[in-house]
Amino acid sequence: MEDDYFSIEAILAENQKLQCTFKYDIADMGHIGGGNERDLKALSKRQIPLWLAYTIIYSDWADFTIPTPFSSKVRNALKAESRSVRLSSLVGAGGLWYGFGKTIMEMLSDDQGLELSETLTKAFVARLTEIVDQAQHFAALGAAGSSRPGGDATSAFREGLDGTERELFSLAQESTRRSKKWYEDHNKARR
Amino acid sequence: MSLPQSLRTSVIPEELELIACQELIEIVPFVAMDKTVFISGEFGPLKPPIKSRIPLWMALNLKAKKKCRILAPDWMNVEYLQDRLNRETTQPEFSDLPFRFAEISRILLDAAPDDIDNVDKLRSLLKDLREARQSKSREGLAKLDHSELSLPNLCSMEINEIRPVFIRSMGVMTQLVRTPAQDP
Numbered sequence: 001m002e003d004d005y006f007s008i009e010a011i012l013a014e015n016q017k018l019q020c021t022f023k024y025d026i027a028d029m030g031h032i033g034g035g036n037e038r039d040l041k042a043l044s045k046r047q048i049p050l051w052l053a054y055t056i057i058y059s060d061w062a063d064f065t066i067p068t069p070f071s072s073k074v075r076n077a078l079k080a081e082s083r084s085v086r087l088s089s090l091v092g093a094g095g096l097w098y099g100f101g102k103t104i105m106e107m108l109s110d111d112q113g114l115e116l117s118e119t120l121t122k123a124f125v126a127r128l129t130e131i132v133d134q135a136q137h138f139a140a141l142g143a144a145g146s147s148r149p150g151g152d153a154t155s156a157f158r159e160g161l162d163g164t165e166r167e168l169f170s171l172a173q174e175s176t177r178r179s180k181k182w183y184e185d186h187n188k189a190r191r
Numbered sequence: 192m193s194l195p196q197s198l199r200t201s202v203i204p205e206e207l208e209l210i211a212c213q214e215l216i217e218i219v220p221f222v223a224m225d226k227t228v229f230i231s232g233e234f235g236p237l238k239p240p241i242k243s244r245i246p247l248w249m250a251l252n253l254k255a256k257k258k259c260r261i262l263a264p265d266w267m268n269v270e271y272l273q274d275r276l277n278r279e280t281t282q283p284e285f286s287d288l289p290f291r292f293a294e295i296s297r298i299l300l301d302a303a304p305d306d307i308d309n310v311d312k313l314r315s316l317l318k319d320l321r322e323a324r325q326s327k328s329r330e331g332l333a334k335l336d337h338s339e340l341s342l343p344n345l346c347s348m349e350i351n352e353i354r355p356v357f358i359r360s361m362g363v364m365t366q367l368v369r370t371p372a373q374d375p
Contacts, residue, residue: 102366110369117369121337124367128360129333164363171200171355179352182204183297183321 013099086160097162135172211294212248285344337364
């Protein structure tokens, strides 16, 4: 999520591929993206890792298509009911959907970028309450492993959290657990 | 950073309790004592049966030795808290309570229940207050944006409880908001 060079999270968020369409013939670069030919032809499409895509796109050698995790299908689903979208399955286990989105957003032109930013922010806020609610619920249950309540919808939501949301979940759970313990540790002999 | 991970995110409730012990409270001493000088100020002299204002930790110490009677602070009675609870449930904003009311009320209810009237009623009122306020801070979560959050009258224990989540999520949102015209 951060721009920090040493942020492990930022590195992990770049563990995604972008579909790029090359604009020019590039000699001796056919191996990029796992191709077999010797040269890269113009208009050929390749899946380029995000960290490499930066350079290629900023140097104007290629255009990229918005990747599926941020396609209009996903955006519409988020608009309809953001809680029912499984972000984790969009970016793979432990993937960082928001981090990926932020990277894409920075490469887009202003109009598209603002639209994506709005989508990301709205999805985040809409899902946040549910995350904290569930975290508090689980903190109240005490030790993990007791019966899993809430039915399918809530457990599906939990599995669909992306890496950033998982971190928030555990933060909320930990602080709730701590406060709850303090509030309930009543009758112990004082000093 | 040599602190364990669990202590890095925020202050723990026990530490807040310790801080709350610096607040002043009125007692009726049973023993006479000369003026005592601390870094935080001078307290006493204690002359029974004249009321005296001393730090809470000192009052607790004297109380444990049965050398004083603690007078509940003026907000810690059934009428006041009932009034606040009514406001809490009827009005959208947080009602104003002392900043460290959660800590102080708990300490006093634990350490000096015999000096306070209607202990059980107070306990249940405090619990209701806590729950009503909790649901409000939950609503605050839905209104979160990246730059600011204003929740007046939130007390220290509640701030501490929501701090890690709010800070982290505002951090995430700062990253997600696109600032126009940042072209290189």
